[in-house]
Amino acid sequence: MKNLGISFLKALPSIIAALGMSSLFLNQWAYASDIGAELYEQHCAACHGIRGQGGTGVPLALDDFQREVTDQFLFNTIKHGRPGRVMPSYAMLGEEQISAIVKHIRGFSNVKAPAFDDTPITGDTKNGKSLFMQHCAACHGEQGQGAAGTGVTFSRPRDYPILAPALNNPGFLTSATDQDIKRTLVGGRKGTPMRSFIEAGLKEKEINDIVSYIRSFENNPLKPVHVDEPLVIEYESDADLTTVIDNIKRAAQGKNFRLIRVQNLDYGFVDEKAESGKEVIIYFCNFKLLNQALKVDSRVGLFLPCRITAYEQDGKVKVIAINPRRLSHLFNNNELDRLCNEMYKTYVEILEEATF
Ligand code: HEC
Ligand code: HEC
Known part of the structure; x- marks a missing residue:
């Protein structure tokens, strides 16, 4: 007992050292994977699911997916995003952080990643097009523009369909090598609507033709979306506030919008009798348009129903609306851009009519 005690005491410093070393080692290991997990949770989980099971974004945990995509493809996809296709660019994260996310995604499956291969594939583009x-x-x-919508619907909020990605997308074409595309066509992705086209009966040559056709999408780049839009649309009138408010209501109803309510801006902040009545918000809605927009992207709830604010300033009445084109840009969704463009025109027409 005594001896044991002494040898234990003697050994204590090295035991402590060993423990310290290993805990340091453990800490560092945990640090790297924690960072990846943390970044993934913060930036990706809302769309791709906490375990990569998919959602608004495609699943990242499926074995076929993991078997087909290289670390470089994942890295570049995260870096460039898919402009106009909801998937944001994470270029603001450093290389180390993006790599940590890639490592975390690899942890979703035991499947080994393929090696990077950028050997170009040549094929008959014309035949590729018809295939x-x-x-x-x-x-x-x-045009390879991808399936419509974001996969989010209100009736089935948790049961996301897996939508076909856009293949004419500059973010996709920059991130995927020809061999990456071919691997997906050959292997398919079990658990998604994307099947193996070798199993479907296509020859390897035909697959090469299709790959070279997809590569040719690069020659018709998408138009960039406007970023320099003003945040608000603003008009001015010499009429009095009551007249302008009536004009706005009439103009909106004339465009098949339903008036929802008219509310003082300070409503709820001051006693009802103390409301100034000099700053008023008019809410209106066209339910058909609203439903269309919600189908495209449920995040439109952030700026719909439509609202116009009217207020007196320096003897004039100003009317303002948030510019839907500017907001749409934040969502990186081309389809939403189209709808918001229409909304923008409608706002301008209503505001012009109300202040004419
Ligand atoms: C029945 C619908 C369907 C058909 C037909 C189909 N795909 Fe897909 N495709 C999908 C879906 C859904 C995905 C996303 C799969 C996933 O979640 O990983 C996909 C994924 C892909 C990807 C990977 C895209 C990316 O973002 O990395 C490529 C490339 C692709 N398909 C090419 C093709 C080509 C070329 C054809 C025709 C030979 C084809 N697909 C036919 C539905 C389809
Ligand atoms: C706002 C939703 C959203 C967020 C946030 C998001 N994604 Fe995506 N992601 C998508 C959508 C949608 C697609 C499919 C693009 C398409 O339809 O063309 C996609 C595509 C991808 C793809 C390509 C899949 C394939 O089949 O090749 C990868 C990889 C990916 N995302 C990883 C990530 C990672 C990692 C993050 C976080 C750093 C992230 N995404 C954040 C929505 C999102």
Whole structure:
């Protein structure tokens, strides 16, 4: 007992050292994977699911996906995003952080990642186009623009369909090598609507033709969305506030909008009798348009129903509305851009009519 005690005491410093070392080592290991997990949770989980099971974004945990995508493809996809297709760019994160996210995604599956291979594939682009129309366009769109919507619906908020990504997207084309695209066509992605086209009966040469057709999308880049839009649309009138408010109501109803309510800006902040009545918000809605917009992107709830604010300033009445084109840009969704463009025009027409 005594001896044991002494040798234990003698050994104590090295035991402590060993423990310290290993805990240091453990800490560092935990640090790297924690960072990846943390960043993933913060930036990706809301769309791709906490375990990569998918949601608004495609699943990242499926074995076929993990078997087909290289670390470089993941890295570049995170870096460049998919402009106009909801998937944001994370170029603001450093290389180390993006790599930590890639590592975390690799942890979703035990499947080994393929090696990076950028050997170009040449094929008959014309034949590729006709095969594409026959086998791919129904899901990926005739111009490779991808399926419509974000996969989020209100009736089935937790049961997301897996939507076909855009293949004419600059973010995709920059991130995927020809071999990456071919691997996906050959292997398919079990658990999603994307099947193996070798199993579907296509020859390797035909797959090469399709790959070279997809590569040719690079020659028709998407138009960039406008970033320099003003945040608000603003008009001015010499009429009095009551007249302008009546004009706004009439103009909105004339465009098939339903008036929801008219509310003083200070409503709820001061006693009802103390409301100034000099700053008023008019809420209106067209339910058909609202539903269309919600189908495209449920985040429009942030700025719908429509609202116009009217207030007196320096003897004039000013009317303002938030610019839907500017807001839409934040959501990185081309389809939403189109709808918001229409909303923008409607706002301008109502505001012009109300202040004429
Ligand atoms: C039945 C619908 C459907 C058809 C037909 C289809 N795809 Fe897909 N495709 C999908 C879906 C859904 C995904 C997303 C799969 C996932 O979640 O990983 C996908 C994924 C892909 C990807 C990976 C995209 C990315 O973002 O990395 C490529 C490339 C692709 N498909 C090409 C094709 C080509 C080329 C054809 C025709 C030969 C084709 N697909 C036919 C539905 C389809
Ligand atoms: C706002 C939703 C959203 C967020 C946030 C988001 N994604 Fe995506 N992601 C998508 C959508 C949608 C797509 C499919 C693009 C398309 O339809 O063309 C996608 C595509 C991808 C793809 C390509 C999938 C394939 O089949 O090749 C990868 C990889 C990916 N995302 C990883 C990430 C990672 C990692 C993060 C966090 C750093 C992230 N995404 C954040 C929505 C999102």
